[in-house]
Amino acid sequence: MNDTLASQGPPVNYSLDVFPEAPATLEAARAHAYSQPLAEIDVANPKLFHADTVHPYFERLRREDPVHFIESPTFGGYWSITRYNDIMAVDMNHQQFSSDAALGGITINTLARGALPMFIAMDPPRHDVQRRAVQPIVAPANLRNLEPLIRSRAAAILDELPVGVEFDWVDKVSVELTAMTLATLMDFPQEQRRRLTRWSDVATAVPGAGVIDRAEQWVEEMSECFSTFQTLWYERAAGPPGNDLISMLAHGAETRNMPPHEFQGNVVLLIVGGNDTTRNSISGSVLALNQNPEQYQKLREHPELIPSMVSETIRWQTPLAHMRRTAVEDVEFAGKRIRKGDKVVMWYLSGNRDDTVIERPNEYIIDRARPRQHISFGYGIHRCVGNRLAELQLQIIWEEILKRFPVIEVVGEPERVYSTFVRGYRSLPVRIPQRRAA
Template identity: 70%
Template sequence: MSDGNIDLSKDARAQAYATPLDQLNPAQPALFQSDQMWWNFERLRKEDPVHYTAQSDYGPFWSITKYNDIMTVDTNHGAFSSEGGITIATQDGDQGPLPMFIAMDPPKHDVQRKTVSPVVSPANLQVLEPLIRERAAMILDSLPIGEEFDWVDKVSMELTAMTLATLFDMPQEDRRKLTYWSDVVTAVPGQGLIDTIEQKMAIFVEYHAYFTNLWNQRVNAPPAGDLISMLAHGEATRNMEPREYFGNIVLLTVGGNDTTRNTISGSILALNRNPDQYRKLRENPGLIPSMVSETIRWQTPLAHMRRIATQDFDIGGKTIKKGDKVVMWYVSGNRDEEAIERPNDYIIDRERPRNHISFGFGIHRCVGNRLAELQLKIIWEEILKRFPEVVLLEEPKRVYSTFVKGYESMKVIIPSRN
């Protein structure tokens, strides 16, 4: 098995298959950081697709690893609640997890989601498209030719931060605060970005204050088309508690930032690992939309979502008990041989490239999925106009997380312009 033709360590595979099944724990951030988690999921899909881990750093939990089982859980919000957090490692200080609409059940979830969804409506995407294209062109035209640079920093972070700052209608000069705050939200203390949970909370205070200021500006101004104004004037959201407002800001920051940014980076990795596919794309730019969907599947920028069972539920020959933590591993579902043909291969002209699980399903399906696809489509249209190739120089540095499947840095060189 390979992740886009990388030979993964035989040791990791041997260890995954040698571990007694009842002790197998797929939620190990170090394995994700070293890109060695695939073997655990391969084994679980084959031998124990609904798997119970009794002991882990996050307590006991069930792993759902096959595509159709994930669909069953994700589309059954009655039996599997989102209340209380969406990640296996929800930890937000003493007050419990921040409330946000992705971590709510109907009816509250539905009315809050509906309040912000106009920002990603087809009509608004048409308005955003020329702006995103102009910025993509500016970013790419500023890149050095023949010199090594970090693609994550110069391209992926820049485009997504610019777009998100526009959705919030905040000053563009503050856009990198969004990148930083998004990283802090999902960062594990002691793994580089922050050292302690107290430091994380102190950064949250600044982050909260910034967006409280934006709320105060918008609530005293006429309603407008940005996310803050929508929340400040929305019938279902204008009286929300400050923590709940902040929770939704956190959700929109991470959702609008991490996912698209890591898929833009992932596309460079995937195409470099599969030069035949890169050649196919250069020869036929009409494949860009299909390549975008295939990259979203292959990358799976958010590796999992968690739920809590609200009742006993039978699935895959097992009974999940009421109150149990259930983790849907999208990263595994997207490599399920029974649902997707040749799932470990990166094939940009697949027959049904949108047949992936990266955006989730059911009521919590990613609200910004079309905006994510649009940004990826535009950046690749602009890349192909300018550069014969973007060359990856070494293995990228990956994020230490079981939730965000992403990249800290990615060294590349662009040998020449078209």
């Protein structure tokens, strides 16, 4: 198995030094975005995401060139699809726009020799049968069974938080709750749950950007991950079918004989999909409410808005900034000719700020008339299989927060990750002034 992984290599193998520095403020970014030649706009600069100043570049592309091509020195030529309805059209058209790992997979930064296969990086019918194998874990009945467990854990986490001192919300709350949930879904030892968090971070890391130092480290750490899960696979396959993701794959009629590199890919998908996205939305909710104090006050006065706030947070945060497809034939699309083999990137982050579809999209409004009108979970056959579980965790944590704390204060700038794919946080300094009276 490790030989397979070593020949595959990490999904990213470049230096941040090749990218220009990002403007430090939105005002500077807007001036730069509208002053440089349109043809030179490259939104796949991880420094723009780290600085959170990418939005003006997307704004200009949506207005002037919503299907935009650039030849990137790092990622090669790629098309940026930036409008909401165009993104939906690509996402639904798997006949012409493929997710197949053999063609490059689902992220912009996959190396030319291909990506690890996983069911999200497959087309029908392979995609459908593998997705079906794990879907029972997030069926409504199973979510009802999980809800009291998630709530008890959320309550315990919040009850242990310090009052009156600064701490890192990402580490103490967002990572902790989602790691517990993911460990339960995988029947992974709870005492080792932070290994899942580490592997999730490594899986999408840019070497030299604070998680791993070199590409070889990716192979070393992910080899440990896959060896661990291969052992679990053999154990689960030898036992009776269980209600966990590994057992479901090991016993599924269409998945029990999958080759090791395919299992590796699905492990990455389940770890990142079950961990990164939800934890970054939990952190993003605290940040968004602090940046919009009138919305925070509205939430305190009307806790019945929590479900709407959760959906608005997922739109505003857009925890996965993009998904990539590969054209399998020449396509006339929105007035442009996309050639067979071209890389096509659907920028969900941009689509969620499209003012031709979403009213006042740059504002965080927790009582929108249509709060679920977003594409953070994707669209069509690849819509996130765990979207309801993600919403459930956010809803529960905020129901428990409002019972305990009048306010959670962000007391410093968040540290964001260097990634064009996962839009996330490494840390978020907060302080809780006081608890509610019993």
